[in-house]
Amino acid sequence: MSDAGASPWPAQVTVDLDAIAHNVGVLRGHAGSAGVMAVVKADAYGHGLVPSARAALAGGAAALGVAQPAEALALRQAGVAAPLLCWLLTPSVDTDALLAVDVQVAASAPWALDLLAAAARRAGRTAQVQLKVDTGLSRGGAFALPVGPGDPRTDFQALVRHAAALSAEGVVRVVGVFSHFAYADAPEHPTVRAQQEAFADAVRLAERAGLDLEVRHLSNSAATLTTPAAAWDMVRPGLAVYGLSPVPELASAADLGLRPAMSVSARVAVVKRIPAGQGVSYGHTYAPEQATTVVDVPIGYADGVPRHASGTGPVQVAGRRFRVSGRVCMDQFVVDVGDVPVAAGDEVHLLGGDVDGAPTAQEWADAAGTISYEIVSRFGPRLPRRHVGEAGR
Ligand SMILES: *Cc1c(COP(=O)(O)O)cnc(C)c1O
DSSP: OOOOTTOOOSEEEEEEHHHHHHHHHHHHHHHTTSEEEEEOHHHHHHTOHHHHHHHHHHTTOSEEEESSHHHHHHHHHTTOOSOEEEOOOOTTOOHHHHHHTTOEEEESSHHHHHHHHHHHHHHTSOEEEEEEEESSSOSSSEEOSOOBTTBOOOHHHHHHHHHHHHHHHTSEEEEEEEOOOSSTTSTTSHHHHHHHHHHHHHHHHHHHTTOOOSEEEEEOHHHHHHOGGGOTTEEOOSGGGGTOOSOTTTOOTTTTTOOOOEEEEEEOOEEEEEOTTOOBSGGGOBOOSSOEEEEEESOOGGGTOOGGGTTTOEEEETTEEEEEESOOOSSOEEEEEETOOOOTTOEEEEEETTSTTOOOHHHHHHHHTSOHHHHHHTSOTTSOEEEESOTTO
8 A cells, every 4th residue: 555556646645444443343342332423624634535434434433423514515425424513603504404314413602503493494404403511621512510609501502592493493303412532642630530420511511401312422533542431422533544543652554453544655756866054945954964966856835845844844755764954845845865876756654544664643743743633634635545445435
């Protein structure tokens, strides 16, 4: 799978669908009796929305999750019929379109419920809703904690009350309640326990209001792998589906039995000798101490190679490890390969996938001062994506 074969592309992303299916199997092993909702937002973290979603379902995912409505619609348009939750709404959302193709929608505020109820009345149907509760991330969701002393009322209580009224009217069916951790990658952090307790309270509140919940879920990849007690009825992993460790300080992907699905490679465009002391790439931030061979690699920050990894990003050429020499440019970067014989057209591995010894997304993240999530999800649309493997085809 490392060999791009007769590919006409200077650089490309290869995604192993069998690795995605395998990783979902690993996550199911951790989830116990809870189902796996595979998160496929952001073009499946850069792996390709539809093929990745199908591979995850083939691996045993019970449902799919996305952030934006357009992502949900794209999945339905491609014929993906699995239960599907979309959780990032703004008031301009086309709720009619989502309702027409049976997308479950997350509501963080009463206005979202009203939009869904209105769409449901127009269509003469019932809208499927999940209530998003903020248990301490302070991002999306209705806040479930009291804001000041002496006033125990919360946004989440108001959301539940509104949902119960619309549910009694029959225009809305509340199928679930969910929340999201702030510190799942540090399982000993006190907020992990506090958010679990706040979530249990929120679930109790919703059930006491008469909502008959099918699913209650809280766990992203890190929590699925490290905090099994938080699994409830469903877990909601993203990163680990693609074979990357959400807890790199605690365990590598290999330690977790995960297989990185993405590899990224390019073909050497130019090979040349330069003299000692010759500055390389913009700003001449790198200069070799002796005469050397440099190669030009046709992939750059416009494709998602982080410019912050100038001088540090790891690559493998001719079976040997090197680092980016000097600055990453928009379409290319340079590598000093010393006296190792390299020819134009030779393959340069940026991300190895299963290739022995090739760099990992975590190494790129360390080189660029970021997280592996950002590395894989930023490999952009200029790079063709080649899907290999059988899962979900
Ligand atoms: C992105 C996201 C996830 C998946 O998180 P990972 O850390 O990639 O497993 C789960 N739930 C919500 C609400 C998200 O936004």
